[in-house]
Amino acid sequence: DVQLLESGGGLVQPGGSLRLSCVTSGFTFSSYAMTWARQAPGKGLEWVSSISGGSGDRTYYADSVKGRFTISRDNSKNTLYLQMNSLRVDDTAVYFCANWVEGSKILFDYWGQGTLVTASS
């Protein structure tokens, strides 16, 4: 079975940092592109960042997080990361990871259950 499990969320002061992890199993991790999306309280889903499969040489970011967040992957650990710096109150959300076949235009096959990030003083 395909499984994605996010962790690393928590309470952080505005301006602080967190690193999220998404540990995966049940599929050939290196053959899949990966993404992070988020859902703020009472709001809809928002795409945050994506990384290509293989070496992860291609990365993409929403304008709202560009320059503050960094997506990366470790194929040896089947794990996706999101380094979040300079966190703002409006970054407060449940963060989800999802996968899709590298090169496919059919996006976001499987999702994790999410990890809550709260940026508040």
Next chain:
Amino acid sequence: DVVMTQSPLSLPVTLGQPASISCRSSQNLVNSDGDTHLNWYQHRPGQSLRRLIYKVSNRDSGVPDRFSGSGSGTDFTLRISRVEAEDVGVYYCMQGTHWPPTFGQGTKVEVK
């Protein structure tokens, strides 16, 4: 960015009766290959998001055939032929034709 607009946002349903959710996009979702990348997701309480439908009308593996998708261009619909108790949750449409991918606001399906 492409704006996805769902309606209704809340859908009280009677078990065994049909239900329908509409999704409209601010741009045509047909790409240069002639494909339309419109997906539907189900988010049940306490569970991961699950993709039900991809490319407008293709059911994912294991998805009951009471779920169906239709539409073209900018107007799309998810139908549940006979709602069951396990269908309670929030449903999202998502477009993947134009980058970045964008989602509808979600439709909460609950039993009357």
